[in-house]
Structures are given as C-alpha cells and as structure tokens.
Amino acid sequence: MSENETAQQEGTLGMIDISTTAVTTIASQAINQCYGVVGMANKNLANGIANLLSRDSKRGIDVAIEDGVITIDVYVIVEHGVRIRAVAESIQHTVKFHVEKALNMPVNAVNVYIQGLRMSKENN
16 A cells, blocks of 8 residues: 555545545444454564554555545454354445445455454453
C-alpha cells in the first residue's frame, strides 16, 4: 500500500480526495466487528509468526485504488474451532458493505488471507 494512492471524485463543489489510509481505517473497524477474528497479521513476516491485533489500523490490510475501484487484501488470525470459510465470507461482506457505504465507491474485491489460528485459553 502506498501512502500516495488516493481516489478522487468530482463533486458539485469541487474535488474529493480519499487516501488509502482512510479506506484502511474503515476496513479495520469493520473487521473488528466480525465474529471469529482474534487479530491481524502482517503478510511480510519472515518467520511466519503473526502479531496480535494492535491499535495500528494499517497492520494486516493492504488497499489498492485503481480507476476509482477499490481492492482490499486482509490478513487475519482467527479463533481455533470456528468455521474458517464462514468467518472469511463474513469479513468480505462486512468490509465491502462498510467501505462502499462510507465512500460511495465500488469495492472490486476483498481478499481474505488466514495467516493463523489461535487456541482459546479454555482449550490449553
């Protein structure tokens, strides 16, 4: 994700410029609402160890904006024992809905990458 990527819309009063950071923040808040998600992961970790969810809204989310169309890649850690496909589809629908609702721009794809599972403390 480049800090310089933006989406521009022409309004009746002038130009509206939306950064990828704004899209990332909306997506992050939507992901936090999804059942089964326990954290975000960096896609670039050499040793494969995932970081738990932090206040950094950029962690685990890549946004690309091309020709006014948004593509979002999400890297998550889910709770062991949940239906992974159901959680991933929930993330896709929730992120797409919230971003499109907030920005009135089409979301082309929400790609979900499950980077790990976390065991609950009850199962340890």
